[in-house]
Amino acid sequence: MTVHNADVAALFYRLAELLEIEGANPFRVRAYRRAAATIENLTEPVAHMVDRGADLDALPGIGEDLAGKIREICETGRCSALEEVEARTPSALAALAAIPGLGPKRVQVLHEKLGINSVEDLRKAAEAGRVRELPRFGKAFEAKLLAQLVKAAPAGERSLRLATAEDFAGPLVAWLKGAPGVREVVVAGSFRRRKETVGDLDILATAADGAAAMQRFVAYGEVAEVVARGPTRATVLLKGGLQVDLRVVPEESYGAALVYFTGSKAHNIALRRIAQERGLKISEYGVFQGMRRIAGRTEAQVYGSVGLPWIAPELREDRGEIDAAYAGRLPTLVELSDIRGDLHVHTRASDGGSSLEEMAAAAAALGYEYMAVADHSRHATAAHGLDTARLAAQMDEIDRLNARKPGVRVLKSCEVDILKDGRLDLSDAILKRLDLVVAAIHSDFDLPAEDQTARIVRALESGRVHILAHPLGRLIGERPGYAVDLPKVMAVAKAMGCLLEMNGHPARLDLDDVHARAAKEMGLMVSIASDAHSAMGLSAMRHGVDQARRGWLTAADVANTRRWPELERILAR
DNA sequence: GCCGTTTTCGGCCCGACTGTTTTCAGTCG
Numbered sequence: 217m218t219v220h221n222a223d224v225a226a227l228f229y230r231l232a233e234l235l236e237i238e239g240a241n242p243f244r245v246r247a248y249r250r251a252a253a254t255i256e257n258l259t260e261p262v263a264h265m266v267d268r269g270a271d272l273d274a275l276p277g278i279g280e281d282l283a284g285k286i287r288e289i290c291e292t293g294r295c296s297a298l299e300e301v302e303a304r305t306p307s308a309l310a311a312l313a314a315i316p317g318l319g320p321k322r323v324q325v326l327h328e329k330l331g332i333n334s335v336e337d338l339r340k341a342a343e344a345g346r347v348r349e350l351p352r353f354g355k356a357f358e359a360k361l362l363a364q365l366v367k368a369a370p371a372g373e374r375s376l377r378l379a380t381a382e383d384f385a386g387p388l389v390a391w392l393k394g395a396p397g398v399r400e401v402v403v404a405g406s407f408r409r410r411k412e413t414v415g416d417l418d419i420l421a422t423a424a425d426g427a428a429a430m431q432r433f434v435a436y437g438e439v440a441e442v443v444a445r446g447p448t449r450a451t452v453l454l455k456g457g458l459q460v461d462l463r464v465v466p467e468e469s470y471g472a473a474l475v476y477f478t479g480s481k482a483h484n485i486a487l488r489r490i491a492q493e494r495g496l497k498i499s500e501y502g503v504f505q506g507m508r509r510i511a512g513r514t515e516a517q518v519y520g521s522v523g524l525p526w527i528a529p530e531l532r533e534d535r536g537e538i539d540a541a542y543a544g545r546l547p548t549l550v551e552l553s554d555i556r557g558d559l560h561v562h563t564r565a566s567d568g569g570s571s572l573e574e575m576a577a578a579a580a581a582l583g584y585e586y587m588a589v590a591d592h593s594r595h596a597t598a599a600h601g602l603d604t605a606r607l608a609a610q611m612d613e614i615d616r617l618n619a620r621k622p623g624v625r626v627l628k629s630c631e632v633d634i635l636k637d638g639r640l641d642l643s644d645a646i647l648k649r650l651d652l653v654v655a656a657i658h659s660d661f662d663l664p665a666e667d668q669t670a671r672i673v674r675a676l677e678s679g680r681v682h683i684l685a686h687p688l689g690r691l692i693g694e695r696p697g698y699a700v701d702l703p704k705v706m707a708v709a710k711a712m713g714c715l716l717e718m719n720g721h722p723a724r725l726d727l728d729d730v731h732a733r734a735a736k737e738m739g740l741m742v743s744i745a746s747d748a749h750s751a752m753g754l755s756a757m758r759h760g761v762d763q764a765r766r767g768w769l770t771a772a773d774v775a776n777t778r779r780w781p782e783l784e785r786i787l788a789r
Numbered sequence: 790g791c792c793g794t795t796t797t798c799g800g801c802c803c804g805a806c807t808g809t810t811t812t813c814a815g816t817c818g
Contacts, residue, residue, distance in 0.1 A: 243801050247790035279791050317807090319816050352809060360808095405818090418818080444817090446806050451817090461818075463805090476803085481818070488802040493795095499803055 228252035250277035259734030379722035395432035404477035416459035426464035476500035482534035557586035560745035566591035567599035578751035580623030638674025656685035665699035713789030720760025732767025
């Protein structure tokens with residue numbers, strides 16, 4: 217039995233949820249949530265740590281008690297503490313607390329006074345007018361609740377791919393900038409931290425007159441519903457269901473508000489605690505010593521007030537960035553401008569939409585030094601994959617193109633399928649002639665983890681593979697990755713001198729941030745690639761860079777920040 | 790439940806908005 221980090225985290229989140237409804241000490245509840253987040257962000261399966269007897273209570277937010285619970289979960293698959301709580305408090309109550317406007321306190325009252333145990337119970341009680349009679353509920357609240365209950369989809373659970381969120385954010389920001397007196401408009405929150413998915417948009421604006429900005433905000437054509445509206449803060453739902461929060465602050469608070477609104481929540485809590493230790497108070501209005509504001513106009517000032525350098529938004533997840541900042545060991549994160557080439561693009565020869573010449577021209581226009589054409593191999597029939605003859609012909613075509621000096625060095629590659637048994641889809645003879653081989657799984661996603669791991673390991677051990685493409689195999693919002701022991705795959709990749717791909721396709725972002733960081737920590741180099749299927753698609757590189765930054769990668773950790781001669785040496789291993 | 794160059798006990802981030810209230814609890818971010 218394999219217990220995944222996500223499993224352990226889910227149990228702790230559920231425990232926190234139910235304890236909260238029971239009215240447990242809120243700091244105890246927070247402790248479970250913090251522990252869950254710590255485990256989610258671990259770069260190694262916590263079950264492995266248990267196996268080798270690692271010191272679990274050295275992990276942030278995990279002490280003797282939680283270490284014991286983690287061991288229990290990993291060894292038995294059960295959590296007796298959760299079972300005890302579930303015996304008292306039905307798990308279904310957690311679903312009630314997920315309804316907007318309902319929190320743990322009200323759910324507890326509903327449960328105790330009206331015997332409500334499910335969403336259906338609640339609907340009946342509200343329709344019968346029994347909810348309004350409870351203290352501090354009232355008629356208006358009951359009506360609001362009923363409106364929430366008839367909505368088919370549980371709002372708030374939906375999250376968008378980052379690139380999709382950008383499509384919503386761009387026009388809205390432009391609209392807000394048209395409000396009189398508005399200076400800055402910036403999307404903060406998880407969007408600014410470049411999380412792979414975002415649940416809502418948090419927009420920060422500075423304006424002399426907040427009311428005008430609010431007016432403009434709620435008048436936006438895409439607004440379906442105004443959820444809340446005050447003088448400095450408003451929440452709306454757009455027609456597609458996306459929630460957007462706008463906060464307006466004066467200019468002297470811009471930096472503090474940006475820190476606050478960018479989060480993450482855990483990062484903010486850690487930061488505010490440090491301020492507290494120093495006799496300071498950090499809020500969205502500034503850093504205060506008593507009544508006196510000592511910082512707030514810029515983010516750098518806010519961090520500086522507690523003795524820290526500015527921390528890049530992508531790092532603000534309470535994953536050790538504050539300690540690193542204090543120690544002067546913050547990574548200088550890789551930037552899009554560091555990228556010298558793309559090592560995974562497609563052409564019309566397989567499933568791309570642009571010709572070889574068009575792809576080369578687009579890469580040259582981006583100032584790239586090199587670009588590897590990695591069309592699919594024959595096994596990927598739906599993608600019109602290349603067989604030996606067609607690949608050989610493409611290689612000749614690339615030779616002819618390079619002879620014409622297209623402004624970029626076009627590298628010969630292939631995204632070769634890893635077959636079900638771990639063999640590569642094309643023969644050694646043809647693969648040897650390529651500048652680099654990109655290998656990937658495109659079939660048999662549902663193998664047991666052991667077989668999937670063995671399959672990939674065999675492919676890497678062939679010695680032919682330079683880059684393992686989209687190692688998780690997930691499509692965000694569509695399907696999870698295949699079951700695989702990635703730490704093992706990574707260890708083999710390291711031993712074989714293979715690179716791991718950070719695929720920037722908006723649906724992939726694969727590696728994810730956590731595993732990218734794990735790769736870095738074990739000295740395994742990453743190749744950030746667009747996986748472009750058209751000339752336009754080359755721009756997906758920036759999404760890969762975003763996730764690489766969230767994984768703490770520097771230019772040194774990324775192979776395709778190197779000039780060609782050095783990259784050639786890396787590929788030669 | 791965690792944690793400690795003030796502490797092994799007593800703390801644990803801070804403020805806006807709503808709906809119910811006449812001073813505030815609950816929820817949210």
